Every structure is written in C-alpha cells, then in structure tokens.
Amino acid sequence: MITLTALRSFSVPVQAPCITPENFAGKSITEIKALPVTEGNCNVTLGDLFKLEQTPEETPNITLNGDLGKVKRVGQAMKSGEIVINGNIGMHTGEKMAGGKIVITGNAGGWTGSEMKKGTIEIHGDGGDYLASPYRGNDLGMKGGLITVDGNVGSDVGCHLKGGIIKIKGSAGRFLGYHMNDGVIYVEKDCDVRTGACMVGGKIVVGGTLEILPSFTIDSIKPKVKVDNITSVTGPFYVFLGDLSEHGTGKLFVNKSANSALKFYEKYL
Amino acid sequence: MSKIINNVVCPICGCLCDDLEVTVENNEIVKMKNGCAVCDAKMVHGYKSEERILKPLIRKDGKLIPVSMDEAIKKAAQILADAKYPLLFGWSSTVGEAQRIGVELAEELGSALDNCCSVCHGPSVMATQEIGIPAATLGQTRHRADLIVYWACNPWASHPRHVERYTAFTSGRFESSEWKNYMQRLKAASGRKKMEMASKRIARVEPPIKPKVCFTGPPPQMLEQKPGRKMIVVDVRKTMTAEIADYFLQIEPNRDYEVIEALRCLVTDQEIDVDKVGGIPIDTLRDVADAMMNCEFGVIYFGLGMTQSLGRFRNIEIAIALARDLNRKTKFVISPMRGHFNVTGANNVFAWQTGYPFAIDFSQGYPQFNPGENTAVDLLKRGDNDATLIIAADPGAHFPSVIMQNMMKHPLITINPDMNAISRLGDVVFPAQWCGIEYAGTAYRMDTVPITLKKVVEAPPGVLTDEELLSRILKEVRAIKIKRGEPVGQTEITPTHPDTTKPSPTHKTPAKPKQTKKTKERLK
Numbered sequence: 001m002i003t004l005t006a007l008r009s010f011s012v013p014v015q016a017p018c019i020t021p022e023n024f025a026g027k028s029i030t031e032i033k034a035l036p037v038t039e040g041n042c043n044v045t046l047g048d049l050f051k052l053e054q055t056p057e058e059t060p061n062i063t064l065n066g067d068l069g070k071v072k073r074v075g076q077a078m079k080s081g082e083i084v085i086n087g088n089i090g091m092h093t094g095e096k097m098a099g100g101k102i103v104i105t106g107n108a109g110g111w112t113g114s115e116m117k118k119g120t121i122e123i124h125g126d127g128g129d130y131l132a133s134p135y136r137g138n139d140l141g142m143k144g145g146l147i148t149v150d151g152n153v154g155s156d157v158g159c160h161l162k163g164g165i166i167k168i169k170g171s172a173g174r175f176l177g178y179h180m181n182d183g184v185i186y187v188e189k190d191c192d193v194r195t196g197a198c199m200v201g202g203k204i205v206v207g208g209t210l211e212i213l214p215s216f217t218i219d220s221i222k223p224k225v226k227v228d229n230i231t232s233v234t235g236p237f238y239v240f241l242g243d244l245s246e247h248g249t250g251k252l253f254v255n256k257s258a259n260s261a262l263k264f265y266e267k268y269l
Numbered sequence: 270m271s272k273i274i275n276n277v278v279c280p281i282c283g284c285l286c287d288d289l290e291v292t293v294e295n296n297e298i299v300k301m302k303n304g305c306a307v308c309d310a311k312m313v314h315g316y317k318s319e320e321r322i323l324k325p326l327i328r329k330d331g332k333l334i335p336v337s338m339d340e341a342i343k344k345a346a347q348i349l350a351d352a353k354y355p356l357l358f359g360w361s362s363t364v365g366e367a368q369r370i371g372v373e374l375a376e377e378l379g380s381a382l383d384n385c386c387s388v389c390h391g392p393s394v395m396a397t398q399e400i401g402i403p404a405a406t407l408g409q410t411r412h413r414a415d416l417i418v419y420w421a422c423n424p425w426a427s428h429p430r431h432v433e434r435y436t437a438f439t440s441g442r443f444e445s446s447e448w449k450n451y452m453q454r455l456k457a458a459s460g461r462k463k464m465e466m467a468s469k470r471i472a473r474v475e476p477p478i479k480p481k482v483c484f485t486g487p488p489p490q491m492l493e494q495k496p497g498r499k500m501i502v503v504d505v506r507k508t509m510t511a512e513i514a515d516y517f518l519q520i521e522p523n524r525d526y527e528v529i530e531a532l533r534c535l536v537t538d539q540e541i542d543v544d545k546v547g548g549i550p551i552d553t554l555r556d557v558a559d560a561m562m563n564c565e566f567g568v569i570y571f572g573l574g575m576t577q578s579l580g581r582f583r584n585i586e587i588a589i590a591l592a593r594d595l596n597r598k599t600k601f602v603i604s605p606m607r608g609h610f611n612v613t614g615a616n617n618v619f620a621w622q623t624g625y626p627f628a629i630d631f632s633q634g635y636p637q638f639n640p641g642e643n644t645a646v647d648l649l650k651r652g653d654n655d656a657t658l659i660i661a662a663d664p665g666a667h668f669p670s671v672i673m674q675n676m677m678k679h680p681l682i683t684i685n686p687d688m689n690a691i692s693r694l695g696d697v698v699f700p701a702q703w704c705g706i707e708y709a710g711t712a713y714r715m716d717t718v719p720i721t722l723k724k725v726v727e728a729p730p731g732v733l734t735d736e737e738l739l740s741r742i743l744k745e746v747r748a749i750k751i752k753r754g755e756p757v758g759q760t761e762i763t764p765t766h767p768d769t770t771k772p773s774p775t776h777k778t779p780a781k782p783k784q785t786k787k788t789k790e791r792l793k
Contacts, residue, residue, distance in 0.1 A: 012354040013653050015633065040353030040655070041379025041632045070653065091642060110641060129641065136639060137398035175583055194526060194580065198587075214531040214546045215539070244540075245533035245590070268542055 001057045002032065004050040006066030012040035013090070014049060017073040021061040021081025021100060029054055060084040060103070072109070075102050078119070091128070094121050097145070110154070113147050115140055116164065121147045129154030129173065132166055142166075142183065155192070158185050161202060165228050177204045180250065186227045198243050199250030205233060207255050210262075216242035216252060218265040225253045238262055271299070278722045279308045280362075280705025282428050283607035283715030284407075284435075296726050298706070305429035312706065320688040322700040323729050333698060338731065342738075345658075345697045346745035348680045349378055352656035354632060358645045359662030359684075361385035361612035363701075364710025364722065367735035368611075368618040371660070374743045375631050377750070377758050381654060382629040384615035385608075385662050387644040389573055392582035393605040394616055394626045395640055399582070400589050405568070405602040406716045407434075412441035416564035418501045420588065421525060422572020422606045425509035431606070432513070436568075437500045447498050451513055499564070501557065503528070504574065518557065520547040523579035529587045532558050536594045567601040576605070607715035610705070614713035649675045658682045660735060661701070665690030684738060701735055702728040710736070 002024055018035040033047030046052070050066075060082035064074065072090040075083050079099045088106035097116045104112075107125035113132045127149040132142040133156055141160030148167045155173035158166050161180035168185070174192040177185050180202040190208035197213060205225055219239045226232040238259070240252040254262065277289040291312065292300035301312050325341030326333040336344075349355050357375050360368050361384055375382035386394060396402075410417070417436045424431040432438050440446045495515060502514035503525075511517040520528050524547030531546040535558040541551055561567055569592060575584045588603060595601035607613045616626035623629050625638035641647055645664070648654055649672040656679050665673065666689065673694075683695035692698050702708045705722035713719050728734075733741075747757045 011652075012655060013632070038632060042353055070651075111639075136395060174580070178583065194583070197526070197530070197583065198590075214527055214541050214543050215534050217540065217542055243530075245530055245537060245594075247537075265542060 001055045001060060001063060002029075003053045003055065003063045003065065004046070005053075005064075006068060006071075007049060007051055009067040010039065010049070010070045012070070014039050014071045015073050016046070016071055017076040018046065019062060019064070019074045019083070020076065020078040021083065022079060024062060025081075060101075064089075069109070075100075078102075088125070094119070097121070107151070111135075113142060113145070116142045116145050116147075118143075119145045121145070123147070123149045123151070126151035126170070127153040127157070127168070129156055130159070131157045132161065132164070133157065133159035133178075139179070141180070152189075158183070161185070167227070167231075171208065177202065177250075179246075180204075184227055186231070186233070196240075196242060196250055196252050198246050198248070199252075200243070200246050200248035201250050203251045203253065205237070205253040207233065208258050210252075210254050210259060212240060212252070212254070212262060212265075213242065215245045216240040217244060218268050219251075220269065221256065221266075222253070238265065270294070274723065274725055276723075277725060278705060278712070278720055279304055279312065280610045280703075280712065280722055281308050281311055282610060283613060284428050284431055285610055285712060285714040285720050286430050286434065287720055291725055293726055298725060307429060316686075316703045316706050318687045321686065321729070322688055322692065322698060323732065325700060326695075326698040328696045328698075333695075338733070341697055341699060342741050342745055345682045345699070346742050346749055348656050348682060348697065349374075349380075349658065349742070350746050350749040352378070352380075352654075352680075354654050355380040355656040355658065356645060356648060356654040357382050357658045357660070358664065359385065359658075359660040360615040361609035361662060362704070363661035363735045364611060364704045364708075364712060365614045365618045365719070366710050367660075367704075367739055368615055369622065370736055370739040370743060372619060372622040373758065374739055374746065375629070376636075377743060377746055379631050379634065381643050381645075381648055382619070382623075382631065383643065383645040383648075384612065384619065384627050386612050386616055386627050387640065388577075388646060388667070389608050389612065390576055390605045391627055391640060391644070392576040393571075393585050395582040396585035396589055400586050400593075402589055403592050403596055403602050404604055404716065406718055407714065410566075410568045410602070410604075411435045411439050413443055413566040414441075414498065414568045415444055416499050416501070416561065416567040418503065418561075418567065418569045419510055419514070420503045420569055420571040421505075421574025421578070422570060423504070423508040423510045424570070424572075424606060425513070427572070427608070428606060431570075432500075432510070436570075437498050437513075444498050447500070450497070499560065501560070516557075516560075518549060518553075520549055524548070525575050525578060525584050526580045526587055528554070529584070529591050532561075533587070533591050533594055536562060536591065536598070561595055561601070562598045564599055564601075567595065567599065569601070569603040570606050571603070572606045573608070604716060611712040613715055613717055614711065614719070617713050617717060617719075646672055652678070655679045656682075658684070659691050659695075660684040660739075661704075663689045663691050665692075665694055684735060699738060700729075700732045701738070702732055704735065708734045 016037040029052055035046045062083045064085045069088045070090050073092045075094045077096045082101045085104045089104055091109035091111050093112045094102045095114045097119045099119045101120045103122045105124045108123045108127050110128040111130045113121045115134050131153050134141045139160045141162050142164045143162045144164045146165050150169050152170035153168050153172050156175045159178040161183040163183045166185045168187045171189040172187045172191045174194050176195045179198040182202045184203045186205045188207045191206050191210045193211050196204050219241045222237050224234040236256045237253040271294040274291045277291045279286045289304050290302035298313050324335040325338055327336045438446050438448045500514045501516045502511040503518045505522045528547040531554055534541055535555050592601045592603040620626045623636040628640040628643040630637040630643040652675045657676050680696045682697045683692045684699040684701050685692050686701045686703050704710055706725050707728035709724040710722050711719050712722050750757045
C-alpha cells in the first residue's frame, strides 16, 4: 500500500490524474515520486506535493490523507485496485473509471464518477453536483457500476445515465436523472424540483417528497419496488411514466405516504 | 467646425444599431440622431465622464499613484508571470482584435479565461452545445416573422430599438409594422383609464384587488384572427414590453421550465394530468400553443429571466427543444437577447481561437472547458486563483460580496476607461479608450453577424487601445519568461490598429491588382 499525505494545503487547483493503482503498480517510491502533476500552471512532481510511504499491506492499494479539496482527477480511468481517500476530495474523481473501488470518507467534488463504466464508488459524506454525469455537451453518461452516497447530493445527478446504480441516503438536488436512458437511481429522502426531466427510460425511486413535472402521467400504484438484486423497498409507490414530451417510458416511483399532495392523481387510475 | 458622421455603430447593447448620425465639434460628440436613450447617455454624455482615467495608476501604501505606462506594464506583467493560476475576466465591452490578444496572453500565462457571458447568456451557449439551435439573423425576423415571443426579457428597457428595428414595429418585406395598431390601442387604453378614473370619483368605490395572475390583451384564441404580426410576452411581472404586446402571459417565478414542458406536451399532442402549470390554466396554454403552431414564421427571444433563474441552461435547452418540436408543424426559430455589445464576439473569438466559447482553463498547456469549474464566479468562490486581470467589465458592481472578498485577497489589474467600482479596487489600474467611439474594431451582433465599429473622435493623448496595451503586456510577460529560461509562444504580435491617429486599415480601399500583359491582352 502507498500512503500519500499532502505536505501543505493547496491554494490553487492540483490536477493529479496519475494517482491510479495501475500507474503505481510495479514502480518504486522514487519512480512514483517523479510522476508529473500540475499545481495551477506549474509542472511539478508528486513528490513535491505529497509525502509518500510504502507499507506491506495489499489492500487498499493507495491511501490519500490531508486537505485534498483542490486535488482533481484522482483515479481517472482506473481499471482495478482500491483507493481510500481520508477526507474531502476535489472534482472529477474516478472519471471514466472502468473497474476497482474508490472510498471517500469526506465530501466529493463535482463530476465524481463521470462517464463511469464499471467499479464502485463509496462516498461517506456528501456527493457534489453532476455526480455520474457526463462532460458538457456529451450524452455518454454512466454505463455501469455502483455509486453509494451516505449524505446529500447536488443538482444534475445521473444525467444521461445509461446503466448502473446510484444509491443516495440523503436528499437530491434538482434535475436528478436528467435525460436518463437506463439504470436505477434510489433516493431515500426528498428530491428538489424537475426530477426525471426528459427521461426516456430507467427507474428513479424516491422515498421522500417530490414535485412531479406536468409532462409525467400516472400509471399505477405498486406495493414495493426492486432497486437491485439485494435491495427492494416497500411502499406503496405511485408509478409515473415519462417524460411524455420526449415520448419516454422512464418510471418514477414516488412514496405514497410522503406525498399527500399527489393524491389527486389517483382519480386518473 | 462641426462634422457629421453617418452610419455610426452604437457600442452599447447586442443590437449594434448601425444607423446613427453623429455630429462632432472640436473632437467632441455634441449631437446624435436615430439612437435610443441608452445610446444617447453613453455616446453624447457618458464617454466624457469626469471619472475618466488618463494615466496608469499603481497602488502604493494603499493609495493609487500615477505612474508611467512602461512602469505599469512591467508591474502588471510581473504580477501575472509570478502567479500560479491567474484569472483573465471581462472582454464583453472590447473589440474582437483585443480579445484575440487576450487568448494569446491566457495561453502564455496558463491561466483561466472567462468572459461576462458566464454571468449572463453563458447558459444559452451551453444549451446550444447540448442540443443545437434553430436560429436566424435579425434580418430574417424583420422581414418574415409573424409571431414574436419575448420570453423573460424586457427589450423596451434593455434593447430599446429591438422591437422597432427587428420585430413588431418594423416594416419588413413580407410583414408590415404594428406601430399604428399599437398607437390606436394606446389611445383607447388611455381613454378607458380616464373613464374609469372619472367613474371612480363619482361612485367612490374601492378599486378591485388585482388577481395574482393577470392577462392583458385579447384572449389568445383571438390571436389567430388578428391580422398582421402578433407579439406575445411571457414574464413574471408586467413590464413595459408587456404593455405593447398583443398578449401577456404572467407566470409564477422560476416556473419557466414547467410551462415550456407543458407547451411541448401540447405541441406533440400529449395529454396533461394537471389543471394549471406555473399559475396558468392548461386551456390558456393550449391556445398559446395553437397560436404558435398556426403562425407562418415564429420566433422566441429569451432573456436573463430564463438563463439566470432556477434551472439555468436546462431552461434554454427545453426552450430550444420547444422550437425544434414546433419546426415539425411550422417554421420557428429561437434566439438569445445578448446584453453587452460584443459579448457574442467574445464567445466567437474564444471559440475560433481555442474551440470553446468561455470558461477556459489553460493551466495544462492546452484549453480545457468546463462551466462550473472554470467560470469566474465558481473559481473565485472556491478561491482557486492567485491574481486577477479584469478588462472591459465591472464585476466590482455586479459580483456577490463573497466573491469580491476572495478576489481582493490577491493582486488585481484592471483595464477600463473610467474609474468604475472595480478600477477603484485595483492594484494596477490602466486607462483605456472607448471602443466604438475612440477606436475602431470588430464587434458581433446578438445574431453573430460581425459589424465594424467606427472611430468618431480622437482619444486623450497617452491612452492606448486595449489591443496595443495587451500586446505590450504579453511582450513583457514573454521577456520575463525568457529571462527565467521558460519556453514561450512563437507568434509574432501584430496589432491590427497600432497607430490610433490613422484610420483603421479595414476602411482602406484595397489596392488594384497590377495588370499584366496577358490580362491587358484579354481585356482588349
């Protein structure tokens, strides 16, 4: 295991896409120290910014300590292994990830797990905005894997989702699952406005309160819903179909007991 | 001796009206014809401000002291070259030629580069990247549009000649002006108001409480019967533009997305389960959707009410999707009401230089684009940068206080013609010329049509153009980097208008090609 500890708190953004288990594998400490990173516009090495230590344990492969709120692109395109981040981490963590596991004990920045294909990301704090959403102008969202968040998430989470599961224990911001095609998003608490806007497929399960867009229509009431092979949530749930303006067939499962304001939809059943 | 200059371009808003007639006496504008009140305020009075900066200033012991241009340029270049991650922001009120040098400076510094559109119509640009845009030039709408929708904007105050020159009140080739109808309506309304006042005085009845959602003009189904151009205004409050509209739809604040989504459902013949959306009954929305589908050539102009309210670029995305759906039934276009006169130019110049229109990061040596990460407000909120250069903008008057506090923690360089809020806070303060008044250049109209601004009067002595000033700063930065042994860019800087006293080369008639023997023979 390689442990990286930040030598100081960073004032400008640090871009460190080299911090992946594949990049570190088979390299000595001096070789890892010489890996290039940028601090603002300066080209520096990993050894200039972090204290590196090697211990004999095998998992996790990499542990990061210190104030890392401005460190971006950790675990970019990683395929295997495990990274544990003790504290907060900056944007684009686990971007284009194709396997392995990232554990973040603090909060994650924006675009975490963006365009992810496989693997697991565990966030014990809050997830930022654009969690599992693609790069601007791109419609290739998360394709597979699992993201779990213990806290709340920001806006535009799971945009253009094409597969995989996102589980959020807290609340979610607006535009959750915007334009999603497939996959599952499960929010245990409340959602902000415009959930599932422009969705054409997939499933969003909401345990708390929610506001329904006018372009959704009620389909049925179901007693329980399956999130994945392990989890199923008992309701009852209102099932909405949408987004009609996109001719979509996405399903929105909304907890009946938490949403008395949606009772008038029952007359259409 | 007075001199009249025709066809002067107005450097205020995105309309770039190019029909001004300016009278100049003793190197001063004394009269201006054809322009609006906003144009008059800047072209005749504003540019002669008493707060004009005439010499570069450097902050020493908390006070701004006048210094020589060379000293100020050296100081600014040193600040920028020493910074690990500077931010260059502004650009919307300067010309394309200066913006070009700005991109080169940002690349040389490895800095973040952003323009004012990130706090105005940046969401429109982002939505265009997501979904595309069915757009048209203002000339098209002037000649052909028979349904004009102003959504969340108030051109009567922000773009005063937009309605008069390009939409309802102009005589196009295929559509006539609605000015006379408006005047008749205005007279009838004032007559009605007088009658109401008189009857109120006689009866002494309490005025009725206005309903939360009020509609003016005839009901929308009558829009189909009305001959000529039709104008619909959608806003959260009754603005001056709403007064001149044929139909005004007052929606609840932050409900634009839901209302457009409902309109999309109606246009695509989908059933809606709810009775009201954004405070508007579905039947009313159905009539508006019918009016939109039955027009010959419709246009939606949207403003900051949509780009900067809840949902931001998603609002625009859905509005563009509505225009796309309407294009299956009729011809429909959509266009943003850009604010500053060259904010569209900043997007265009940045896009052809770097590939991206705003929110650019050069820290990796190549341009990276990500609004939310590299936009000025987000970047300053996180406190990521360590030096700032502001040109042709005044964030001091418009940015939130937290962001200004973070900006003030580090050195600040400003380039503005007069002592505005941001210049007062600067560590190095440069004077600048008023572009479009004191020097010529290229600006892009709101529909991305490039128009050449004219030089009308001479600038005060010693004050450089933005283009020349930035070129000199860039040269100095390169000199510092060469001293340090760092690699520098290879481009030779050739300002387009190096000498401000001479007319710009764009106005020169091109030299005739020399006739060779062969061509002479052919001509014979």
